[in-house]
Amino acid sequence: MTKPQPKLRPLPAFIFMTRWLQLPLYLGLILAQCVYVFHFWVELKDLIGAIMGNEASLQHILAAVAVHAPTPEAVAAAAAAHAAPAKLTETTIMLVVLGLIDVVMISNLLVMVIIGGYETFISRMNLDTHPDQPEWLSHVNASVLKTKLAMAIIGISSIHLLKTFINASVYDEKTLIAQTGIHVVFLLSALAISYTDRITTLTHNESH
Numbered sequence: 001m002t003k004p005q006p007k008l009r010p011l012p013a014f015i016f017m018t019r020w021l022q023l024p025l026y027l028g029l030i031l032a033q034c035v036y037v038f039h040f041w042v043e044l045k046d047l048i049g050a051i052m053g054n055e056a057s058l059q060h061i062l063a064a065v066a067v068h069a070p071t072p073e074a075v076a077a078a079a080a081a082h083a084a085p086a087k088l089t090e091t092t093i094m095l096v097v098l099g100l101i102d103v104v105m106i107s108n109l110l111v112m113v114i115i116g117g118y119e120t121f122i123s124r125m126n127l128d129t130h131p132d133q134p135e136w137l138s139h140v141n142a143s144v145l146k147t148k149l150a151m152a153i154i155g156i157s158s159i160h161l162l163k164t165f166i167n168a169s170v171y172d173e174k175t176l177i178a179q180t181g182i183h184v185v186f187l188l189s190a191l192a193i194s195y196t197d198r199i200t201t202l203t204h205n206e207s208h
Contacts, residue, residue, distance in 0.1 A: 065095040150190040
């Protein structure tokens with residue numbers, strides 16, 4: 001026979017219910033996800049249109065991959081690099097595709113935050129028997145979610161860094177060093193988070 005759940009006192013029950021205040025935040029992230037989906041299809045439509053010879057789509061693509069260069073010399077280099085060609089160049093296509101991958105990875109990050117955050121901080125979804133349950137959701141907790149978010153941010157940073165190095169000629173040395181340094185900091189932070197969680201888990205297991 002199932003043991004009845006003890007009834008919470010009014011104050012603890014009220015405090016516990018405040019977790020639902022986070023629900024509008026996750027609903028807002030769902031709307032942000034919709035914006036990214038729309039942006040993805042607009043970019044993809046322009047890419048296909050540019051390949052098919054649509055001049056307006058080509059100009060949209062060139063504007064999307066244009067670099068706001070920090071110095072006059074870089075401005076001149078950017079103008080030369082992104083002068084309107086008769087057709088798409090391999091570099092331009094690569095930059096657009098990297099932008100699409102960037103949108104997908106940010107979308108993945110949003111999914112992890114929305115589903116994992118709701119499951120961890122608001123209420124269980126009871127998806128244990130659902131065939132489409134994400135593999136990581138079965139053992140999600142604050143530590144696992146934190147580590148996965150760190151890895152997702154590193155992936156996004158890698159895409160941005162790759163786009164920067166493809167356009168390295170229009171950036172100054174300080175910008176390249178700064179972006180590389182930021183990426184290294186993300187890597188070290190993820191390693192520190194992973195190491196800390198591992199030590200915490202080992203300590204918890206030894207105490208039991």
